[in-house]
Amino acid sequence: MKSYSPVLQDLIEAFKQLPGIGIKSAQRIVFYLLKENDNKAQFLADSIQKSFQSIKECDQCRMYTEEQTCGICTDNNRDSGIICVIETPADLIAIENTMEFKGKYFVLMGRLSPIDGIGPEELKIDLLINVLQQSNVREVILAVSPTVEGEATVAYIASLVESENIKSSRIAYGVPMGGELEYVDSNTLIQALNNRNTIDG
Amino acid sequence: MKSYSPVLQDLIEAFKQLPGIGIKSAQRIVFYLLKENDNKAQFLADSIQKSFQSIKECDQCRMYTEEQTCGICTDNNRDSGIICVIETPADLIAIENTMEFKGKYFVLMGRLSPIDGIGPEELKIDLLINVLQQSNVREVILAVSPTVEGEATVAYIASLVESENIKSSRIAYGVPMGGELEYVDSNTLIQALNNRNTIDG
Numbered sequence: 444m445k446s447y448s449p450v451l452q453d454l455i456e457a458f459k460q461l462p463g464i465g466i467k468s469a470q471r472i473v474f475y476l477l478k479e480n481d482n483k484a485q486f487l488a489d490s491i492q493k494s495f496q497s498i499k500e501c502d503q504c505r506m507y508t509e510e511q512t513c514g515i516c517t518d519n520n521r522d523s524g525i526i527c528v529i530e531t532p533a534d535l536i537a538i539e540n541t542m543e544f545k546g547k548y549f550v551l552m553g554r555l556s557p558i559d560g561i562g563p564e565e566l567k568i569d570l571l572i573n574v575l576q577q578s579n580v581r582e583v584i585l586a587v588s589p590t591v592e593g594e595a596t597v598a599y600i601a602s603l604v605e606s607e608n609i610k611s612s613r614i615a616y617g618v619p620m621g622g623e624l625e626y627v628d629s630n631t632l633i634q635a636l637n638n639r640n641t642i643d644g
Numbered sequence: 645m646k647s648y649s650p651v652l653q654d655l656i657e658a659f660k661q662l663p664g665i666g667i668k669s670a671q672r673i674v675f676y677l678l679k680e681n682d683n684k685a686q687f688l689a690d691s692i693q694k695s696f697q698s699i700k701e702c703d704q705c706r707m708y709t710e711e712q713t714c715g716i717c718t719d720n721n722r723d724s725g726i727i728c729v730i731e732t733p734a735d736l737i738a739i740e741n742t743m744e745f746k747g748k749y750f751v752l753m754g755r756l757s758p759i760d761g762i763g764p765e766e767l768k769i770d771l772l773i774n775v776l777q778q779s780n781v782r783e784v785i786l787a788v789s790p791t792v793e794g795e796a797t798v799a800y801i802a803s804l805v806e807s808e809n810i811k812s813s814r815i816a817y818g819v820p821m822g823g824e825l826e827y828v829d830s831n832t833l834i835q836a837l838n839n840r841n842t843i844d845g
């Protein structure tokens with residue numbers, strides 16, 4: 444589209460490369476920023492620049508933070524005896540938002556996938572084992588997505604955790620709350636049937 | 645959500661303020677940028693910064709450009725006798741993408757809306773009249789959205805264009821191409837019936 448001037452074209456391209464943003468959304472965002480006063484655009488540009496200078500992985504759990512160790516890992520009110528292993532920082536946020544889990548985390552930043560060159564080293568499993576050995580960990584909860592690679596990741600980590608004599612568990616798979624049974628897929632129903640619980644009463 | 649470090653929180657906020665981007669999309673974009681190598685984020689930050697230093701309105705048509713006069717206005721292959729008046733830069737791009745219109749443009753950057761304090765001055769109607777007087781304009785096409793404010797804008801500009809003894813026209817309103825008649829709203833159908841064309845044959 445040669446209707447754009449080169450600088451404008453670059454700006455639209457820069458937004459278009461972001462996940463979930465197509466050409467129309469990129470245009471909309473760019474025209475919005477150009478129409479607004481410069482503050483918002485400046486805030487955005489500054490935030491991006493600042494983040495990339497300061498944000499790194501927490502040396503305990505690999506969550507993004509600008510500190511050496513993140514706020515959750517340094518929080519003494521949290522139970523360091525339970526570690527929840529998740530794939531992404533977004534998963535950590537999802538679990539934190541439930542306000543139910545009071546233990547600590549370990550972010551794998553991916554899952555085992557030999558085809559993409561992601562092995563135990565990329566997931567920094569060594570660091571996880573290190574944490575397990577140094578803290579008095581009682582249980583490791585594996586909250587990894589139930590995909591083929593996720594299952595392999597769970598099996599691999601569980602075996603390492605067991606060899607440290609620590610209990611490992613995985614989150615329950617089943618029918619989502621509020622879901623209509625008839626719309627739930629077969630694999631999920633099989634899980635829900637196999638993992639049925641006794642009704643106490 | 646205090647699970648984020650302050651810098652991370654700021655970055656997510658900065659993206660969340662953009663149109664069409666909610667908290668989930670903002671998180672996704674930020675984690676994507678943090679996971680990628682720094683090039684994409686740097687390109688984005690640089691593009692934003694550069695744009696706001698250089699992009700301004702074309703002195704003829706008000707389209708965003710880093711030149712004094714934009715590429716379309718300075719293109720001698722285009723017919724400067726026809727001016728298409730549109731509301732936004734995105735509208736200009738939409739019409740350019742049809743590759744059908746070979747005249748020039750004038751971007752209002754809004755529509756008359758006294759309640760929002762947008763009058764003829766904000767739309768720089770003076771500049772439009774100036775262009776009409778200086779170029780040898782034969783026709784002004786008003787391609788403004790068919791809303792209440794849009795109609796008022798069309799009526800206002802059409803009267804000024806007529807007083808310059810220049811023909812004014814508006815784009816056709818009717819059933820969109822490929823649309824199923826039964827799903828077209830009543831107002832559009834009324835327009836389509838009233839503006840019916842004789843079939844030559």
